[in-house]
Amino acid sequence: MATPTTGVRGARLTQAAGWTALTFGAVHMLVTPWDTRAVWSAALSDGWWNSFTLNVSTTFAAAKQSEAFWLTLGSFGVPMILTGALVVRAARRDERVPEAIGWGTLAWGILLTTSLPASPGWALPVIGGLLIAGDRLRRRAAGE
Template sequence: MAFIDTTSTPSTSRVWWRDLSAAGGLLAIGGGVFHTVVSAVMRRDVWAQIADDGFFKTISLNPSADQLAAAEAFWFSPGSFGVPLLLLGSLVTWLTRRGHRVPGWLGGGLVAWALLIGLLSGFDGGTFALLTVGGLLAAGGWTSRRRLER
């Protein structure tokens, strides 16, 4: 006989978003979409040039001076951490909608990563967004664990 019921129950569409982890997931989705789309739009002239030159093997890890703009456009848009952040937020949202607990270490790891980025390159809006997402995920994991222990 189990002391703690570990079976998950799907949340209703009205309640799932009240979890702190769900708020972190939604913020991560928004940040990932915003970063990827805005970066691509800001460099649309470079993306037009990439399309004209031919899409395949246009980006180099060791770009020459004439390839630098294309490499920068790639690493700021689809090659950035915006896409993985979008995927992480989607996973967290999917888990919380089904009543699963998001582990607190995931948020703690994101906070540590954001602190490293901030200390090395300076704290900006993106770094503070990562800190917020990580903090929400960590707090959501901690509060949902406490709820399961009762």
């Protein structure tokens, strides 16, 4: 049975998913550059333009530089921040975030965490689950 609080709970779950994604991305983008600061310092001193490559690394230094790129600029940190902000905005404006977004995030999280269990990727199934639950509650409150 739908009650007025069902929609509110759904919005809160959706907003929690957004804040989790935003926090996950922000922490990733703050911590990882700190951990790879020596590599970034070397890349900046060598000159920013074309300082990273997609070529197969032939030296340890090149491999470390490539790893630093994929852990920061090439990572999903910034898209998670942007997606989280969009989800929080939608929830605050009483707009639904489609359940399919939650299912996609959940599937991505399952692939990530089963291939690399010792990672912060466990936030993704949580975010996906919150989006699914939030949308279902909001649809129930709307009588859909």
